[in-house]
Amino acid sequence: xxxxxxxxxxxxxxxxxxxxxxxxxxxxxxxxxxxxxxxxxxxxxxxxxxxxxxxxxxxxxxxxxxxxxxxxxxxxxxxxxxxxxxxxxxxxxxxxxxxxxxxxxxxxxxxxxxxxxxxxxxxxxxxxxxxxxxxxxxxxxxxxxxxxxxxxxxxxxxxxxxxxxxxxxxxxxxxxxxxxxxxxxxxxxxxxxxxxxxxxxxxxxxxxxxxxxxxxxxxxxxxxxxxxxxxxxxxxx
Numbered sequence: 001x002x003x004x005x006x007x008x009x010x011x012x013x014x015x016x017x018x019x020x021x022x023x024x025x026x027x028x029x030x031x032x033x034x035x036x037x038x039x040x041x042x043x044x045x046x047x048x049x050x051x052x053x054x055x056x057x058x059x060x061x062x063x064x065x066x067x068x069x070x071x072x073x074x075x076x077x078x079x080x081x082x083x084x085x086x087x088x089x090x091x092x093x094x095x096x097x098x099x100x101x102x103x104x105x106x107x108x109x110x111x112x113x114x115x116x117x118x119x120x121x122x123x124x125x126x127x128x129x130x131x132x133x134x135x136x137x138x139x140x141x142x143x144x145x146x147x148x149x150x151x152x153x154x155x156x157x158x159x160x161x162x163x164x165x166x167x168x169x170x171x172x173x174x175x176x177x178x179x180x181x182x183x184x185x186x187x188x189x190x191x192x193x194x195x196x197x198x199x200x201x202x203x204x205x206x207x208x209x210x211x212x213x214x215x216x217x218x219x220x221x222x223x224x225x226x227x228x229x230x231x232x233x234x235x236x237x
Contacts, residue, residue, distance in 0.1 A: 013080065015178050020085065030096065033103060033104055037104050085166045092165065113148040145200075146204045152193075159186075160191045167184065186227075188231065189220075192226070
């Protein structure tokens with residue numbers, strides 16, 4: 001009893017009983033794919049051949065860090081899902097396989113999207129050197145952001161379908177009311193973020209907003225707040 005309370009206090013998800021007590025083979029495969037994709041983001045940088053190349057390589061840590069952090073966030077969502085529910089039926093395996101394919105396929109475009117964003121921000125300060133190297137202009141930066149928005153939409157749409165699937169199995173999983181509300185919050189968040197991503201990508205690709213449309217994704221934090229208000233967790237006592 002005491003040991004359980006201590007473990008709950010140390011748990012990063014104290015309101016949810018983790019049903020995935022052991023790491024499954026599907027998680028092992030997923031971790032390998034995520035690790036490979038993270039390595040691809042770092043390894044995609046050009047090997048420096050001169051002092052100027054070295055300076056460019058060191059500066060590339062900024063877009064590389066952004067891409068790395070985003071992919072770690074996608075991995076953390078994956079980790080949390082399987083720890084919470086421990087579900088690995090045919091539908092989850094199918095959706096997870098698509099997710100892994102998308103993550104692996106988008107590793108290089110993800111790095112390039114942040115490289116393009118970084119180059120564009122530098123042009124605002126008068127430094128167009130990185131934009132010239134990448135052969136970027138204002139319109140192409142919007143096109144790249146449009147591709148990124150589509151990929152980001154697919155990732156969150158897959159998480160939406162995964163959470164909606166386990167929500168239908170709430171009785172079998174014996175989810176508490178608090179766990180149900182947290183699951184509904186996740187469904188709301190991933191659905192809203194998927195819609196936000198496709199709107200952002202469309203505006204970036206088809207309108208004159210181009211790169212400025214990327215700031216729309218900041219509204220994902222608002223979606224999280226709205227989800228918690230729509231499905232509040234009742235506090236005991």
